[in-house]
Amino acid sequence: MKKILVLFVGFVLFFNCKENPSAKTPVIDENQPKGVENMAYKWGQMALTATANDTERFQPRPTITSRYLGLIFISIFDAWAHYDQKATPVYLEGVAKRPAEEHNLKNKEIAISFAAYRAMSEYYYSDKELFVAFMKELGFDPNNESLDPTTAEGIGNLAAKAVIEARKNDGANQYGEEEGSNGEAYFNYVGYEPVNSADSNVDINRWQPKYFSDGKGGSFAPGCLTPFWDKVQPVALKSGAQFRPGPPPMLGSKQLEEEVKEVVDVQSTLTDYQKALVEFMRDGPQSVQQAGHWLKFAQDVSRRDNHTLDQDVKMYFYNQVVAMDAFIASWDSKMFYDYARPYALVHEYYEGKTITGWGGVGKGMIEMDGSQWRPYSPDTFLCPPFPSYTSGHSTISGGCAEALKLWTGSDEFGSEAQLVAGSMTEPNNLGELVTLKFPTFTETAEMAGISRVWGGYHIQADNVAGLKLGRDVAHEVWDFYKKHVGEE
Numbered sequence: 296m297k298k299i300l301v302l303f304v305g306f307v308l309f310f311n312c313k314e315n316p317s318a319k320t321p322v323i324d325e326n327q328p329k330g331v332e333n334m335a336y337k338w339g340q341m342a343l344t345a346t347a348n349d350t351e352r353f354q355p356r357p358t359i360t361s362r363y364l365g366l367i368f369i370s371i372f373d374a375w376a377h378y379d380q381k382a383t384p385v386y387l388e389g390v391a392k393r394p395a396e397e398h399n400l401k402n403k404e405i406a407i408s409f410a411a412y413r414a415m416s417e418y419y420y421s422d423k424e425l426f427v428a429f430m431k432e433l434g435f436d437p438n439n440e441s442l443d444p445t446t447a448e449g450i451g452n453l454a455a456k457a458v459i460e461a462r463k464n465d466g467a468n469q470y471g472e473e474e475g476s477n478g479e480a481y482f483n484y485v486g487y488e489p490v491n492s493a494d495s496n497v498d499i500n501r502w503q504p505k506y507f508s509d510g511k512g513g514s515f516a517p518g519c520l521t522p523f524w525d526k527v528q529p530v531a532l533k534s535g536a537q538f539r540p541g542p543p544p545m546l547g548s549k550q551l552e553e554e555v556k557e558v559v560d561v562q563s564t565l566t567d568y569q570k571a572l573v574e575f576m577r578d579g580p581q582s583v584q585q586a587g588h589w590l591k592f593a594q595d596v597s598r599r600d601n602h603t604l605d606q607d608v609k610m611y612f613y614n615q616v617v618a619m620d621a622f623i624a625s626w627d628s629k630m631f632y633d634y635a636r637p638y639a640l641v642h643e644y645y646e647g648k649t650i651t652g653w654g655g656v657g658k659g660m661i662e663m664d665g666s667q668w669r670p671y672s673p674d675t676f677l678c679p680p681f682p683s684y685t686s687g688h689s690t691i692s693g694g695c696a697e698a699l700k701l702w703t704g705s706d707e708f709g710s711e712a713q714l715v716a717g718s719m720t721e722p723n724n725l726g727e728l729v730t731l732k733f734p735t736f737t738e739t740a741e742m743a744g745i746s747r748v749w750g751g752y753h754i755q756a757d758n759v760a761g762l763k764l765g766r767d768v769a770h771e772v773w774d775f776y777k778k779h780v781g782e783e
Contacts, residue, residue, distance in 0.1 A: 327400050330598050334404040334433075335371065335607035338411040339594055341429055342367055345419035346583040352421055355676070357687060358521045358622050359481065361586035362467055363418040365530060365619030366458050367411060372612040372779070374410035374454035378403050378447075379605070381781025385530070387457040390444045402447040403604055408435055409451025417459050466526040473523075487522035487630070496639055499546050502682040503639045508674035517680040524626035531775035532620045535627035538767040540760040543634050543684040546643070554754035555644050558637045561749050562671060563651035563660060567716035567726035573671055573750040574719040575712055575731055576688060576743045585688055586618035589695035592739065595710040596699060610702050613776040617698040618691050621768045625690040625761065626681075634684035637751050638677070641668040653751075656721050670751030673720055678752060686753045689744035689761025690768075696740035697769035706735040740765070 330336065346360050369385050376382035377390065378398045393402070412430050416423045430437040435448075442456070443449035464472060468481050476482035491503035493516035504516040525535045532538075544551035561569070578588055593614045597607050645665020652668045654661040670678050679687070700706045710733045716726030733739040744758040777783045 327603055329601045329603055333597075333602060333604040333607055334407060335604045335611065336594060336597050336602070337433075338371065338407065339590060339597075339607065339611055341411070341426070342415065343583050343587055343590060343594075345415055345422045345425070346587040348422055348425075349419055350582045350584065355582060355584060355679075356481075356520060357584035357586065358524045358527075358626060359467070360584045361615075361619050361622040361691070362462075362469075362527070364586045364590060365615045366462055367414045367418065368611045368615040369530070370410040370414035370455040370458045371407045372608055373457065374406040374451045375403055375605070375608045376779070377450050377454075378406060379781075383779050383781065384454070385458075385779060386461040387454045390450070390453055393445075393447075393450070400604065403608075405435065405447035406451040406454070407604070407608065408433060409439070409448050410454040411451075412437060413452055413455030414458060417455070462528075465528040466523065468523065481521060483518070483522055485523040485526065487519055489519065490633070491639075492516075496643070499639065499643045500635055501633050502635055504680065505638055505678055507677050510675050520679075520681045521626070522630055522681070524623060525630045527623050527626075529620040529623050530616050531772040532624065532768065535623040536631075537771070538624060538764055539628055539631065540685060540764055543632060543756045543760070544754075550756070551640070551754070552644065554756060555637060555640045558748060558751055558754060559641055559645065559650055559652065559665075559668065562653060562751050565653070565660070565671065565749065568729050568731075569746075569749050570671070570716040570720070570726060571714040571729035572731055572742060572746045574716070575714050576746040577672070577719065577750065585691040586615060586622070586695075589614060589618055589691065589699075592695070592708075592710065592733075592736075593699060596703060596708075599709065600703070609776075609780055610699075612779075613702055613772065614695055614698050616776070617694045617765075617769050617772045620772060621691045621694040621765050622687065624764055624768050625685050625687045628685045628760070628764065629682040629687075632684050633682050634757075636678055636683040637754055638668075638670060640754070641751075642666045657723055659721070659724055668751075671720060672750060672752075683753055684757045685761035685764050686744060686747050686757040687761070688747050689740075689753070689758045690765040692740040692743035693762035693765025694769040694772075695765070696736040697766045698772070700736045701769065701773050706737050708733050708736050708739060710739075 342364060349360055373384035373387040376384040377392050412426050415426050427437045439448050441449045442453055444453060468476055468484055471478040471480045471482055473484035476484050489504055490498050490501045493504045493506055496503050506514045506516050509515050529535060593610055648665045649662055650665050651660055652663055653671045712731045713728060715728050717724050744762050747753040748755055748758055
């Protein structure tokens with residue numbers, strides 16, 4: 296049998312060479328680094344570190360960091376594509392692929408490293424010294440700015456440059472370039488203002504800002520985070536509105552009444568397991584936001600399956616384009632419907648009624664008037680400061696879970712995490728050490744979604760519509776992905 300297989304492979308190679316005499320087979324290193332040792336995995340780790348640092352410096356801004364991660368992994372993919380026979384880059388055009396004999400591991404490592412370094416230095420600029428040190432640790436010269444398309448360094452630099460240039464003026468307002476922004480990055484150039492103030496709720500169906508503690512004895516009501524994100528140009532979707540869901544339930548409907556009651560009832564009896572899941576999915580200190588959280592899950596797959604550089608480049612590329620476009624799609628729905636959160640809805644339905652809810656840090660579950668109800672969340676970040684429908688966690692989790700399922704060809708996941716219940720919310724009222732098991736990608740997404748209901752951030756309508764929206768995005772991006780990796 297082995298002889299027949301060898302003869303068959305030899306025949307195929309002979310036939311290919313006869314059809315294209317100049318074709319040469321790329322060099323494949325069977326002993327190349329895998330899992331945590333492959334270069335794409337290492338840069339994935341660096342991207343997560345930078346995302347956590349960004350959150351710490353600038354507060355949670357999941358839309359912005361999802362775009363950073365998406366563009367970083369497109370840069371890496373575009374550099375790698377020039378050393379792959381079938382792949383087509385997304386933004387790096389007009390530069391010929393390198394010849395097949397150069398399609399080796401060393402060139403790929405160099406090219407993706409320079410692409411990652413340049414892209415991360417642009418988007419996570421506050422951490423440039425960290426990236427410089429990492430490049431030197433890898434044995435690369437961070438001062439090499441060559442744009443020579445015949446070298447791996449040049450290809451990497453060109454790939455990042457092409458992405459950065461292509462995504463300027465994409466609606467994100469990264470450089471404060473939109474009219475009226477006066478150079479202020481991420482300025483609210485669409486002029487969005489909520490119809491409700493933190494002190495007055497004139498339309499219960501619409502979003503209301505809420506007061507947070509500033510951690511210094513005072514309080515403030517944060518404005519809506521990036522209310523223009525629905526205007527950002529997607530990578531693979533036709534528009535952010537492509538899969539916009541129908542409307543959420545309105546005040547007076549039986550559905551809304553039942554879903555608000557569900558939030559109140561479940562919070563009044565939160566178990567340690569539920570608290571731990573709420574906190575884990577919320578992501579707590581050193582958060583990498585939802586796009587980063589699903590990059591972490593993708594890295595779990597890389598370790599589990601002992602991925603090569605090629606596999607990780609492709610998987611992270613697909614995973615993070617899904618996350619980036621899913622955020623744009625979610626914000627399209629959020630800003631179109633401008634929908635209320637349970638924080639205000641519970642007050643509307645239960646004011647003047649005695650209910651059980653979480654009283655805040657140090658108080659545990661107590662009886663209260665319904666007008667005092669709050670999410671299970673720290674005072675300094677009580678509730679995400681933007682409209683509710685659809686849930687961003689559900690949208691991105693539904694999308695990225697579906698992406699990993701499609702990419703691996705199986706729904707099996709098998710990851711797990713441990714967390715002491717209450718550690719990220721009420722450190723003086725700790726519960727048990729909980730093991731969270733994620734048997735499948737689909738179940739993990741559903742766990743992320745339901746955790747937002749348990750925590751009091753969303754009603755079920757936000758969650759259900761978000762999961763579906765994310766999955767629709769993943770399938771659309773799958774076609775885009777297959778086209779760019781040459782699998783169509």
